[in-house]
Amino acid sequence: xxxxxxxxxxxxxxxxxxxxxxxxxxxxxxxxxxxxxxxxxxxxxxxxxxxxxxxxxxxxxxxxxxxxxxxxxxxxxxxxxxxxxxxxxxxxxxxxxxxxxxxxxxxxxxxxxxxxxxxxxxxxxxxxxxxxxxxxxxxxxxxxxxxxxxxxxxxxxxxxxxxxxxxxxxxxxxxxxxxxxxxxxxxxxxxxxxxxxxxxxxxxxxxxxxxxxxxxxxxxxxxxxxxxxxxxxxxxxxxxxxxxxxxxxxxxxxxxxxxxxxxxxxxxxxxxxxxxxxxxxxxxxxxxxxxxxxxxxxxxxxxxxxxxxxxxxxxxxxxxxxxxxxxxxxxxxxxxxxxxxxxxxxxxxxxxxxxxxxxxxxxxxxxxxxxxxxxxxxxxxxxxxxxxxxxxxxxxxxxxxxxxxxxxx
Amino acid sequence: xxxxxxxxxxxxxxxxxxxxxxxxxxxxxxxxxxxxxxxxxxxxxxxxxxxxxxxxxxxxxxxxxxxxxxxxxxxxxxxxxxxxxxxxxxxxxxxxxxxxxxxxxxxxxxxxxxxxxxxxxxxxxxxxxxxxxxxxxxxxxxxxxxxxxxxxxxxxxxxxxxxxxxxxxxxxxxxxxxxxxxxxxxxxxxxxxxxxxxxxxxxxxxxxxxxxxxxxxxxxxxxxxxxxxxxxxxxxxxxxxxxxxxxxxxxxxxxxxxxxxxxxxxxxxxxxxxxxxxxxxxxxxxxxxxxxxxxxxxxxxxxxxxxxxxxxxxxxxxxxxxxxxxxxxxxxxxxxxxxxxxxxxxxxxxxxxxxxxxxxxxxxxxxxxxxxxxxxxxx
Numbered sequence: 001x002x003x004x005x006x007x008x009x010x011x012x013x014x015x016x017x018x019x020x021x022x023x024x025x026x027x028x029x030x031x032x033x034x035x036x037x038x039x040x041x042x043x044x045x046x047x048x049x050x051x052x053x054x055x056x057x058x059x060x061x062x063x064x065x066x067x068x069x070x071x072x073x074x075x076x077x078x079x080x081x082x083x084x085x086x087x088x089x090x091x092x093x094x095x096x097x098x099x100x101x102x103x104x105x106x107x108x109x110x111x112x113x114x115x116x117x118x119x120x121x122x123x124x125x126x127x128x129x130x131x132x133x134x135x136x137x138x139x140x141x142x143x144x145x146x147x148x149x150x151x152x153x154x155x156x157x158x159x160x161x162x163x164x165x166x167x168x169x170x171x172x173x174x175x176x177x178x179x180x181x182x183x184x185x186x187x188x189x190x191x192x193x194x195x196x197x198x199x200x201x202x203x204x205x206x207x208x209x210x211x212x213x214x215x216x217x218x219x220x221x222x223x224x225x226x227x228x229x230x231x232x233x234x235x236x237x238x239x240x241x242x243x244x245x246x247x248x249x250x251x252x253x254x255x256x257x258x259x260x261x262x263x264x265x266x267x268x269x270x271x272x273x274x275x276x277x278x279x280x281x282x283x284x285x286x287x288x289x290x291x292x293x294x295x296x297x298x299x300x301x302x303x304x305x306x307x308x309x310x311x312x313x314x315x316x317x318x319x320x321x322x323x324x325x326x327x328x329x330x331x332x333x334x335x336x337x338x339x340x341x342x343x344x345x346x347x348x349x350x351x352x353x354x355x356x357x358x359x360x361x362x363x364x365x366x367x368x369x370x371x372x373x374x375x376x377x378x379x380x381x382x383x384x385x386x387x388x389x390x391x392x393x394x395x396x397x398x399x400x401x402x403x404x405x406x407x408x409x
Numbered sequence: 410x411x412x413x414x415x416x417x418x419x420x421x422x423x424x425x426x427x428x429x430x431x432x433x434x435x436x437x438x439x440x441x442x443x444x445x446x447x448x449x450x451x452x453x454x455x456x457x458x459x460x461x462x463x464x465x466x467x468x469x470x471x472x473x474x475x476x477x478x479x480x481x482x483x484x485x486x487x488x489x490x491x492x493x494x495x496x497x498x499x500x501x502x503x504x505x506x507x508x509x510x511x512x513x514x515x516x517x518x519x520x521x522x523x524x525x526x527x528x529x530x531x532x533x534x535x536x537x538x539x540x541x542x543x544x545x546x547x548x549x550x551x552x553x554x555x556x557x558x559x560x561x562x563x564x565x566x567x568x569x570x571x572x573x574x575x576x577x578x579x580x581x582x583x584x585x586x587x588x589x590x591x592x593x594x595x596x597x598x599x600x601x602x603x604x605x606x607x608x609x610x611x612x613x614x615x616x617x618x619x620x621x622x623x624x625x626x627x628x629x630x631x632x633x634x635x636x637x638x639x640x641x642x643x644x645x646x647x648x649x650x651x652x653x654x655x656x657x658x659x660x661x662x663x664x665x666x667x668x669x670x671x672x673x674x675x676x677x678x679x680x681x682x683x684x685x686x687x688x689x690x691x692x693x694x695x696x697x698x699x700x701x702x703x704x705x706x707x708x709x710x711x712x713x714x715x716x717x718x719x720x721x722x723x724x725x726x727x728x729x730x731x732x733x734x735x736x737x738x739x740x741x742x743x744x745x746x747x748x749x750x751x752x753x754x755x756x757x758x759x760x761x762x763x764x765x766x767x768x769x770x771x772x773x774x775x776x777x778x779x780x781x782x783x784x785x786x787x788x
Contacts, residue, residue, distance in 0.1 A: 362787055364787070365733065368759060370782060
């Protein structure tokens with residue numbers, strides 16, 4: 001955390017995080033790390049992701065490559081001169097998106113207030129999650145732990161009272177770090193930073209500020225607010241005043257329309273019993289379908305993700321004839337995909353179920369079938385939703401998922 | 410073994426038999442075609458057979474035998490070779506473990522497969538009746554369009570054949586449409602009552618390939634006797650097929666008996682318009698039909714996509730109706746009716762509609778009915 005003497009270790013059981021309900025989570029060397037996961041031979045070696053053509057540029061470099069001076073947006077030719085031993089991967093958007101969705105799902109399991117900024121970056125507002133999970137620092141540690149354990153990826157988390165301070169904090173603690181900026185330390189943290197660190201200050205504004213003799217955030221904070229408004233106009237001037245004092249009232253906006261809804265489970269120890277896997281697929285299908293219905297969506301493509309004990313991962317998908325939000329249908333497709341993947345004897349570390357190609361249920365045409373009952377599985381599952389809403393998510397389950405009790409007859 | 414036969418006769422027989430060769434044989438001998446040259450009832454005949462444990466095919470053609478015998482060769486290769494031979498007499502003979510096929514100046518030597526390993530073809534079940542071959546092929550074609558293709562629901566991949574005296578009823582459904590056709594036939598026993606579920610694709614192919622003779626004889630073994638089997642024979646060709654298990658849906662209950670609206674549209678125009686308008690309908694988005702007095706409006710696409718609209722002349726009796734369909738299902742039904750005018754009967758926009766040809770006489774009922782479930786636009 002930022003303490004009286006700069007960055008200090010966090011005391012156990014600190015309550016310095018009171019009021020710091022914004023988390024900014026930034027994945028470390030995201031593309032490069034995903035490639036290392038999928039290519040075990042690249043682990044422990046410098047990795048660069050980017051275009052391999054004559055004009056290719058670096059999209060991401062891992063921290064080993066960075067010690068050679070490689071950084072993103074650098075021409076690939078130059079990067080390879082600096083670090084000739086690097087393994088270069090062309091960008092694989094689909095696999096980064098899949099990894100990103102899995103990570104965002106972890107975030108959303110702590111709070112629905114997740115604002116995804118890019119594939120590897122998100123703001124979380126954890127003020128509503130305190131009761132369930134503890135304070136912001138506890139939540140940040142739990143998230144980092146789950147991302148590390150389940151996804152084998154590291155991330156850096158900035159915790160602060162506002163979005164822009166949280167983002168500055170995560171940048172300061174990279175890689176694999178956690179930095180809390182307590183409310184009382186915000187100005188101490190901000191004021192030594194160059195003015196370019198302020199949100200919305202680009203090259204041009206920075207030059208203008210420097211011309212006025214304002215080089216650090218502290219200089220801006222001490223400047224006459226009227227002068228700043230005069231020089232930069234009401235909007236930008238007013239914002240500079242507020243930001244330099246650590247004020248930023250932008251809320252965390254969780255913008256869904258979700259393109260997909262999914263859920264995955266990392267087993268506490270690897271599983272090679274197909275019956276256990278199938279039961280887990282059912283549980284995940286139930287969960288995903290419940291979320292589809294809650295958000296008023298139906299989806300046509302069911303994706304199953306299977307991660308082996310050695311972390312190699314396969315995904316299989318199947319597009320259904322009709323869009324669905326029914327767990328029974330999602331589960332049927334998931335089971336078939338699992339059976340067809342040929343991993344029934346393998347030790348699995350993680351399984352996931354995802355439904356893609358979402359559309360609003362109310363606007364999606366539906367091919368009717370003969371003899372469809374007015375009250376089918378969909379209605380049965382909607383009834384389950386109502387029970388779960390009143391009595392909790394485990395109050396009603398498919399029989400296969402019920403935990404048997406010694407008192408059962 | 411040594412025999413002579415005209416190239417066209419041999420090529421036809423081999424091509425027909427080769428249709429039943431398995432694509433991926435479970436045992437290598439099943440890739441073979443059995444050739445049996447022998448004298449039968451004083452006639453010199455070549456019998457060609459193929460079998461994949463589901464379907465068997467056997468055809469017999471007249472030949473000149475020099476030396477009778479039996480051999481087994483690769484069916485695919487033999488079909489390729491005979492198709493490409495010049496139009497002259499073909500001589501086929503065995504030479505040790507080889508088969509020599511010569512025709513004009515061309516000569517092929519094929520290796521043989523072990524005849525003794527080839528399974529016995531199933532017995533043809535007992536004859537149950539006969540039907541005109543062209544009428545049968547047309548009727549099966551009309552019904553097969555509605556059969557399911559999803560192997561996870563095997564009973565829906567079949568055509569249900571119901572025999573009741575001198576009427577055969579064929580029915581198939583994939584849960585979204587149902588096609589039913591009745592036709593007259595000549596049963597061996599006028600009190601016959603029987604049902605069978607025949608794989609739709611096999612039945613359609615078989616019916617089409619048996620139109621070289623005037624009639625097709627149908628032989629059905631009782632399903633209650635375990636191994637259900639149906640056999641067809643016509644023009645020297647005979648084929649058997651294993652029946653499907655499983656319960657076919659009780660489809661008669663699905664056929665509505667009263668309607669709120671009846672529309673009639675010129676079939677050819679209607680099909681053209683459906684094809685045009687559905688160009689903008691992406692996969693799974695429906696075609697919308699609005700019937701009102703004197704006209705039919707076809708529309709597809711919605712506000713944020715491409716849209717198309719077309720207006721046709723149509724007659725309407727009863728209530729105006731707006732209803733949406735999967736355009737491919739609609740085209741299948743319209744193509745299957747055997748009249749220039751399509752008659753569509755509706756109850757409501759979420760209940761099945763019936764497509765038939767307009768009967769020649771007003772009171773006559775159509776012997777072909779295509780029932781189609783609509784698409785519900787939104788809930």
